[in-house]
Amino acid sequence: MSNAKPLELPVIDYSLLSGDEIQRQHFHQNLAQAAREVGFFYLINHGIDQQLLHDVQRLSRAFFALPDDEKRKVKMANSPHFRGYNLAGSEITRSQPDYREQFDIGAEREPLRLEANSPAWQRLQGPNQWPDALPELQSVLTAWQQQMTNMALEILRSFAEALHLPRNAFDNLYGSQPNEHVKLIRYPGRPLSGSRQGVGAHKDSGFLTFLLQDDQRGLQVEVTPDNWVDASPLPGAFVVNIGELLELATNGYLRATVHRVVSPQPDKERLSVAFFLGAELGAVVPVYQLPESLARLAQGPASDPLNPLLREVGWNYLKGRLRSHPEVAQRFYAEHINK
Template sequence: MNATTLPILDLARYTDPAEKDAFLADLRQAARDIGFFYLINHGVDTGLQHAVQQESRRFFALPDAEKQQVAMIHSPHFRGYNRAASELTRGEPDWREQFDIGAERPALQLDAQRPHWQRLQGPNLWPASLPSLKTTLLCWQHAMTQVGITLLHAFAQALSLPVDAFDTLYGNKPNEHIKLIRYPGQQETQSHQGVGAHKDSGFLSFLLQDEQKGLQVEVAPGQWIDAVPLPGSFVVNIGELLELATNGYLRATVHRVVSPPAHQQRLSIAFFLGARLDAEVPVYTLPPALAREARGPDSDPQNPLLREVGWNYLKGRLRSHPDVAERYYQDLYRKYPGQLIV
């Protein structure tokens, strides 16, 4: 690849009969060759996006004591706040403070016979002093889920599959995950690693950026390009489960975030649309012409990919948040000694 910038895809073309086929061809090429693109005219209200950014800044401006009241260590569902350097990528600390929100569902009543990943379902933690945060984020979560489903329908058609081919994987309980992220400047971190190089594990990822660049995409081995902020767009990338489902035709691409320069900061808001936790990812049969171009899924040997969505997601959470794993999942290690890479 000699790409120097990410392609720009206009979602309005998908609903235009005169443009739809050309859009699907562009979508297929962008997702296979790079695995990242800008999405414009996505239909999410501009006012809602600004509200999400404003609420995020208000959250990060709260006193540390208030943020600690909703710290992730209080949640067996891996929801809540983490200070910078609390989350690990490939064993190294990521210099970002963040707040994780999932689908707002009640915790399940579990017993020893239930799989451990069912603990992932549960309520979020919300700061009492900022009640508007919950309303705004859940509204944005709903809007982003609709965009994600529309894009999955487009992907299915781009691959000559039935438009609803992926529907059973997310069903009525998709794995909806929001991450509010603030990257401090390098004078605070003494590190360039905002987030270490990694692939996303789910289906689709959407990123709402502010004006500060930092996201970089590895378009070829050792070749990184900046995903420069583009107003009005989301940066979209393919997750490993979608790569797995298409036998590597669609590409999950390694990316990272470089910490902002000294005395600056960066705000980004990520939305991840994943399959329902009780799903198992099949390999879809593509038309012969496309199947010949599939490269097979490229799983990280240090973090092997599992077809069982719940176990795969739990494995990633345990690796990234060892303090939460130690507090709530010790029985998992006793039951499966040496069998999980965490």
């Protein structure tokens, strides 16, 4: 008999999308139900190459094992685009430091040419920083980002179909230069007597988040107020959650759920790799007209009074970055702090 604890989040089989019409309908029904009732689910049989996933995890560990002076050469504080490395405790969630070491990249693009009246969020576009000591990291993460984007867009379009919208309903928000984001994260073990905040309770800001976990627990989901369940690792699966963009766009019919990460035990560490599918920074999120049978169940987006949602994607994303990364904010955006 297995002693494994049963999973507390829904499991969605991506391969059903390649099946017959009944299987596709089953996929859409499961997807909409999971997103509405929980806002989190496991995605299995997703088609992302397993060797590539292994290489992503291997190189993530190799990056965090680099000497500190090599990692600091690509520190985020060098980048007005919020790309690069952060020491544990550098990122802030709900006014408290997150005890996680991390490395952020986005879509590899040239900076925009800015005018005096250009909105500050246009500074977010730009190149990544890559460690010279680990040249393989760039090619592997770029390949993974491309595969994840293709799969994630299929999920996004499946959401549109599940909501009885045109399949391409969200394409204009995604646009030609979307805000795709990858984050490598290492959670060191923490003493039981101190703060256990690996990541504080929060919602994600984009369309969808896909998380590749190792075998250590830590991610927790607030399925109902003050009722936290473990998103236990499931080998070969992604943990997927809804972001605030979809909650806004559906007037709260789809649910962006609060989640957090608890630090591992003192003798352990936890590695996760996140892919965030976002919208084009210049987009403005409308409220899509759902069929009456769905629209009457929409409860409106649940906005945090301390971090209110904005429908202007660029400003909403910049607001979150400024709150989370005070060192970058002070260096490159001092005129926008506390606005």
